[in-house]
Amino acid sequence: MDLRLENLSKRFGEQSAVEIPSLLIPHGEFFTFVGPSGSGKSTVLNLIAGLEEPTTGTLRLGDRLLNDRPPHRRDVAFVFQSYALYPHRTVFGNLAFPLELARLSRETIRQRVHEVASLLGLTPLLARRPRQLSGGERQRVALGRAIVRQPKLFLFDEPLSNLDAPLRAQMRKELKRLHQQLGTTFIYVTHDQEEALSLSDRIAVIQAGRIQQCGSPREIYDQPTNRFVASFFGSPPMNFLRAQLSRREDGAWVGFARRRLRIEGPQASPRAAEEVTLGIRPEHVHLSREPLAEAWEAQVSLVEPHGGQSYLELELDGSPFTAVERAEAGYQPGEKVWASLAADRLYIFNLQTGERLAL
Amino acid sequence: MGLMLSFALGPFVWELITALKPEGQLAQLPPLFPARPTAEHFIAVLGAPGFLRVALNSLVVASFTVLLAFVLGVPAAYALAKLNLRGRQVILGTLLCLSMFPAIANVAPLYLLFIRLGVRDSVLAVIVAHSVFALPFALWTLTNFFQEIPDDLYRAGRIDGCSHLGILRHVVLPLAAPGLVSVGLLVFIFSWNEFLYAFTLTATERSRTLPAAIALFAGLHEIPWGEIAAASVLATLPSVLLMLLFQRRIISGLTAGAVKG
Numbered sequence A: 001m002d003l004r005l006e007n008l009s010k011r012f013g014e015q016s017a018v019e020i021p022s023l024l025i026p027h028g029e030f031f032t033f034v035g036p037s038g039s040g041k042s043t044v045l046n047l048i049a050g051l052e053e054p055t056t057g058t059l060r061l062g063d064r065l066l067n068d069r070p071p072h073r074r075d076v077a078f079v080f081q082s083y084a085l086y087p088h089r090t091v092f093g094n095l096a097f098p099l100e101l102a103r104l105s106r107e108t109i110r111q112r113v114h115e116v117a118s119l120l121g122l123t124p125l126l127a128r129r130p131r132q133l134s135g136g137e138r139q140r141v142a143l144g145r146a147i148v149r150q151p152k153l154f155l156f157d158e159p160l161s162n163l164d165a166p167l168r169a170q171m172r173k174e175l176k177r178l179h180q181q182l183g184t185t186f187i188y189v190t191h192d193q194e195e196a197l198s199l200s201d202r203i204a205v206i207q208a209g210r211i212q213q214c215g216s217p218r219e220i221y222d223q224p225t226n227r228f229v230a231s232f233f234g235s236p237p238m239n240f241l242r243a244q245l246s247r248r249e250d251g252a253w254v255g256f257a258r259r260r261l262r263i264e265g266p267q268a269s270p271r272a273a274e275e276v277t278l279g280i281r282p283e284h285v286h287l288s289r290e291p292l293a294e295a296w297e298a299q300v301s302l303v304e305p306h307g308g309q310s311y312l313e314l315e316l317d318g319s320p321f322t323a324v325e326r327a328e329a330g331y332q333p334g335e336k337v338w339a340s341l342a343a344d345r346l347y348i349f350n351l352q353t354g355e356r357l358a359l
Numbered sequence B: 001m002g003l004m005l006s007f008a009l010g011p012f013v014w015e016l017i018t019a020l021k022p023e024g025q026l027a028q029l030p031p032l033f034p035a036r037p038t039a040e041h042f043i044a045v046l047g048a049p050g051f052l053r054v055a056l057n058s059l060v061v062a063s064f065t066v067l068l069a070f071v072l073g074v075p076a077a078y079a080l081a082k083l084n085l086r087g088r089q090v091i092l093g094t095l096l097c098l099s100m101f102p103a104i105a106n107v108a109p110l111y112l113l114f115i116r117l118g119v120r121d122s123v124l125a126v127i128v129a130h131s132v133f134a135l136p137f138a139l140w141t142l143t144n145f146f147q148e149i150p151d152d153l154y155r156a157g158r159i160d161g162c163s164h165l166g167i168l169r170h171v172v173l174p175l176a177a178p179g180l181v182s183v184g185l186l187v188f189i190f191s192w193n194e195f196l197y198a199f200t201l202t203a204t205e206r207s208r209t210l211p212a213a214i215a216l217f218a219g220l221h222e223i224p225w226g227e228i229a230a231a232s233v234l235a236t237l238p239s240v241l242l243m244l245l246f247q248r249r250i251i252s253g254l255t256a257g258a259v260k261g
Helices: A041-049 A091-101 A106-119 A135-147 A165-182 A193-199 A217-222 A227-232 B002-020 B040-047 B051-082 B088-100 B104-117 B123-148 B151-160 B164-193 B196-201 B210-215 B225-256
Strands: A003-012 A015-025 A030-034 A056-061 A076-079 A153-157 A185-190 A202-207 A210-215 A239-248 A251-256 A259-264 A271-280 A285-288 A296-306 A309-316 A319-326 A336-341 A347-350
Touching: A003 A041, A015 A041, A015 A210, A030 A041, A030 A193, A041 A076, A041 A153, A041 A185, A076 A135, A076 B151, A091 A106, A091 A135, A091 B151, A106 A135, A135 A165, A165 A193, A185 A193, A193 A217, A202 A217, A202 A227, A210 A217, A210 A227, A227 A271, A227 A347, A239 A319, A239 A347, A251 A271, A285 A319, A309 A336, B002 B040, B002 B225, B040 B225, B051 B088, B051 B123, B051 B164, B051 B210, B051 B225, B088 B123, B104 B123, B104 B196, B123 B164, B123 B196, B151 B164, B164 B225, B196 B210, B210 B225
Parallel strands: A030 A185, A030 A202, A076 A153, A153 A185
Antiparallel strands: A003 A015, A003 A056, A202 A210, A239 A251, A239 A271, A251 A259, A271 A347, A285 A336, A296 A309, A296 A336, A309 A319
8 A cells, every 4th residue: 555646736826835746655654754844744744635635646545546535535544733632522532533424333433442542541531531631641542543543544744743852752652663563654744853863764855845855864864965954954953164175186175264175085087176065964073172184273162061962062264163072071162172074974065056966 | 890780780670670669659769669569560561462472473583583693604604714715804804894784774775675575574574684683793703713613623523534514513513512602692682682673674463572562562641661661571581591591601602712722
């Protein structure tokens, strides 16, 4: 039961909200659409659910065309950010509702609701109403209402963003475990890059309604195709600097702030230097108190301790620059340091388009 | 508080006193309170030919006005609140204007219209006339109530397998119940108390409602203050009873729009 999107687009008036030329989500995958708010990721979910109609294109689940089916005949379940529990029904009533509408027998309904309730630890709460539940419990009821229908696809629209941090971490684990237990396709929407990286088998990074990159969390993090994807993932985020790229016979060099660093071996076809954006993740910056040959002199301006690590804000040739160091290093604001960059961890982007350059 | 209360309740209390005074003491003051309260006016009113008929008319008119407001108002309000209709704002604005229209402006045209249609002096005419005001009010208020229900609940309903009517039945109506009750009550009381149309559009006891009938109590030679007062008290009772009965629901209904549940 693979989900296949072809030429899918959605316009609101003149404005194009989503355009996906082609996307295949194999059965059983945990697939995440991640992007900033307003990027169109929720619209994609609504299109799959049938809550909105595509302007063009087709949606197929297995060999069935979904386009003409109303939401409840698509074999999808939806978990909403606001949980969307029916306030006037008990937990049992909420879980039973989709089954009642499907006209299942009373006995079947009772049995399935109890199964799901025990899976999610909701059994003692079945007689309560949503307003008597905590946020985490509501979240579980919303999950239960999705599971009880035994759908082919689970759709999640930012399901964890209304929870506080510790609960969110716990629910994240529960979701992942649930996915392993059920083996069904999960399609998940979030604006939280950390959530996307930790949960997903595959991620589609979406911006302005278009998929910027689609791949495994490792690919997305290590091989971003453009500056947007590179900047979206990672905490603290990647550093970007304006630099000169020169390809000479003895190698490719990047230079900024009056120093150069060789990043590649000898070049076959030397070219004129060009202006580029240089990207480096804070964890690939190494600091030293001693002057080093291929390092940049900088000053520590801010120290932000994060337990075992500290985020250090540096001033490097007048620009802010972030590095991550072990907390024991004990750098203090105002201190002079030398920052060296891991040459094999540098990313070079086209200055105008933001596309990553292959060297 | 006391001042406001006496201001609001004063006339009613005075009326009650008048209704209970024996005929001979009606124009005397003092005594403020009748020495021996009497039920004679109430008995006279209830025994008067046609009073029960008129009361029944009032009940029928008010009930059907409420029914009509719900049957037409609920689906329309749902459509206005949750289906992205073109011109929604214009429709809502027009409705608000309509419900603020002074009644007197419509009386003459409606009167002529009903004569043409040959339905003057019928309960139907009064119901229609009341609906001219009740419906926009109900529609506007219900639309606001329905809008308060979060969009995700509608979407959840659709995913779970509801048609639009199903969502209305299983999700919207149970959640908007306090709102429905208060709209129903306000429409009922409006229709029960309404005087101008009831007076203009009716000619006989066939269709006359209580407020119109009370105004016509005045005889040729004397004004029976006692009976008028007794009838007024009787006419007020249903409104007061309904209010007391549903007081808590009305209050929660009227504030449901202000505070997010």
